[in-house]
Amino acid sequence: MPEHPRTVHLPGFIDDRPIGRLQCIVLALCGLVMFLDGFDTQAISYMAPSIAREWGLSPSAMGPVLSSALVGLMIGYLVLSPLADRFGHRAMVIAATASFSVLTVLTTFAPSVEVLLAARLLTGIGLGAAAPSAIALTSEFAPRRRRATFVLVIYCGFSLGFVAAGMAAGTLIPLLGWRSMFLVGGVVPLVLVPLLWRLLPESPAYLIRRGRPVAHTLRRLDPSLPADTEVRSADQPDAHARIPIVRLFERRWLLGTLLLWLVFAINLAEFYALQSWLPTILENLGHPTSTVVTATTLTTVGGIAAALITGPAMDRFGAGYTLGILYVVGAVFVGVLGIVFGASLWLLLCVTFLVGCCVSGGQKSVIAFGSLFYAPDMRSTGVAWALGIGRVGGILGPIVVGLAVGAGWSTAQLFTALAVPMLVAAVTVLALARRRHQDAPAPHTQTRQPHVAVPD
Structure with missing residues (x-):
């Protein structure tokens, strides 16, 4: 029998193998982390009225x-x-999940609004630390042909967490009070921590950079791999490479990083403007509460449905081109939404769903695009900073729309104006896709290097 190769190269080793049990475990665990992240993030919105009544707050x-x-x-x-690049993505996911779960449980006993505010701030830090490493791990263990799909699947978990928070609130708060939501939101991720510790693998790229054994992780993908196999990475930076945060601002990455931040900011501005003002606009136009709730929910459902299409499309036709087309279509439907508020109910709900497909779906898709845009050793930092800076757009979006509503803009004028940034995002993404293709980092140009080397 021929001797088994003793040297393998990443990412080719993962790219050339069928999806197996390990990838499904990573997908399920990281999806659960994102689900609980979304649940905890959204739950406070449903608790707020009960908290205000109990404590006599305005x-x-x-x-x-x-x-x-x-x-x-x-x-x-x-x-x-960014500390995941020093301590590992597995460690970051586990520590962050444990952190926000314990803090959420402790928030159950908050005696005042000041303590509640501080607890939510600290909990948010843990929530923000978990997601980028979960995305990075999912991306690294996914074969290239399914990478965007994998990232979109776990980020759908975040949106499902939003939906689950609303369902749980409707049941738990009337029966057990608002503190029960914190208890559930903290205990469930705490139960998940031992599973993460037992089953979640560490990033092979991180292990290689740290000079640690990698073969035992890859043997979970291919048990026939010898225990003494040497693993090398075509994406491994040289010994003098700068830390990931600094690399974001190097000449090679600076323009791309700034443009990616712009896209994240636009998409989050559109998303939060829609979530914040769509209910108010519908109510002001005389629509019943049932329509308001249905239309607002459809924006989230549309994003989840879109992910089932855009993920495979990004893998097959290219992430940038797929996302660019999604934003162009989104600009059209956002503009159309402004003129269908007075139309029939079914048409209004259909257009709202399609807007959600492009705006909420675009939010998930741009995260997948970011995970493909950056090299593995800077992926979590690049995506994390894009999410962080993009939050500025999420803050400004509702404020700008509020000013327009206060100035007496019609719905047609308002949503026509909201369509313009979507077109800007489309052009920017297409430019990024072209730039990423022409100015890929040197290691990514080594596509003809065989992923398996036969020993001497």
Whole structure:
């Protein structure tokens, strides 16, 4: 029998193998982390009215509490997430999940709004640290032909967490009070931590950079691989490579990084503007509460449905071109939405669903695009900073729309204006796709290098 090769190269080793049990485990565990992340992020919105009533607070007093977790998310994205490049993505996912679960449980006992605000800020930091490493691990263990699909699948978990939070709130708060939501949101991820510790593998690229054994991880993909196999990475930076945060601002990456931030900011501005103002606009136009709830929910459902199509399309036809087309179509439907508020109910709901496909679906897809845009050793940092900086758009979007509504803009004028940034995002993504193709980092040009080397 021929001797088994003793040297393998990444990412070719993963790319050339069928999807197996290990990839399914990574997909399931990281999807669960994202689901719980979304649940915890959204749950406070449903608890806010009950908290305000119990503590005798005005609605405006709850504003800082609702925003504190979002501020924490930014800190987690920008400050903690890059530490995964030093301590490992597996360690970051486990530590961040344990952190936000324990803090959420402790929040159950918050005696005042000041303590609640501080607890939500710290919880948000943990939530922000978990997501980028979960995305990086999922991306690294996915074969290239399914990478965008894998990332979109786990990010759908985040949206499903939003939906689950609403369903749980409708059942738990009337029966057990608002503290029960914190208890559920903290205990469930705490139960997940031992599974993450037992089953979640570490990033092979991280292990190679740290000079640690990798073969035992790859043997979970291919048990026939000898234990003493040497693993090399075509994407491994040289010994003098700068830390990932610094690399984002190097000449090779700077323009691409800034343009990617712009796209993230536009998409999050559109998403939060839609989520914040669509219910108010519908109510002001006289639509019943059932229509308001259905239309707003359809924007989230549309994003999940779109991910089932855009993921495979990004893998097959190219991430940038698929996302660019999605944004162009989104610009059309956002503009159309402004003129169908007075039309029949079914037409309004159909257009709202399609807007959700492009805006909420675009939010998931641009994260997949970012994970493909950056090299593996800087992927989590690049995506984390794009998410963090993009939050600025998420903050400004509702404010700008509020000013337009206050100035008396019609729905047609408002949504026509909202369509323009979607076109800007489309052009920017297409430019990024072209730039990424022409100016790929040197290691990615080594596509003809065989992934398996026969020993001497």
